[in-house]
Amino acid sequence: MSIFGYLTYRNIHLTRSLAEQQADRQLMKMILIETVLVIISYIQYGVNGAYTIITAGMVKDNNRLSIENxxxxxxxxxxxxxxxxxxxxxxxxxxxxxxxVKRLCCCLRATNQINPNI
Structure with a gap:
């Protein structure tokens, strides 16, 4: 994620119109939030997996097995x-x-119609 984020950031700086619109700042915010979301959602899964491996050889009663499940x-x-x-x-x-998202959900499409002057 960080490698492709860096490559995208570098590509935005090479594109003049995107750099003028400050798309790089929005991209950095999105990548940082995405990284925090990955850490929050997956770190506890790894901790639970490590706990399961460490306590695999222990004798456990039904109550403890229910809590672990x-x-x-x-x-x-x-x-x-x-x-x-x-x-x-x-x-x-x-x-x-x-x-x-607003354009897609609300079907707000710009019409390219030419109105003749009569």
């Missing part, structure tokens, strides 16, 4: 936060993305 289910569900949350984070951080 519940935590595993929650950590699996939190991984989906990345996929659903990225859209919302992009909408919060980028005015361009909000405008594009």
């Amino acid at each position: 519940f935590v595993a289910t929650l950590s699996n569900l939190m991984c989906y936060l990345y996929f659903s949350g990225s859209c919302y984070m992009f909408m919060l951080s980028s005015s361009r993305f909000r405008a594009a």
Whole structure:
């Protein structure tokens, strides 16, 4: 993610019109928010996996197994936060993305009609 973010940032600086519109700042905000979202949604999955591996040889009662299964289910569900949350984070951080979503959802298309002067 960081490599492609850097390459995109460099490409925006080479494109004069995008650099004048400050698209690089919006891109940096979007990449930083995306990185935080990845960390939040996946770090707990790794911690739960490490806990499961470490305690695999222990004898566990039914109550502890139920709690561990519940935590595993929650950590699996939190991984989906990345996929659903990225859209919302992009909408919060980028005015361009909000405008594009608004155009698509509201069908606000500019008509290219020429009205003759009669």
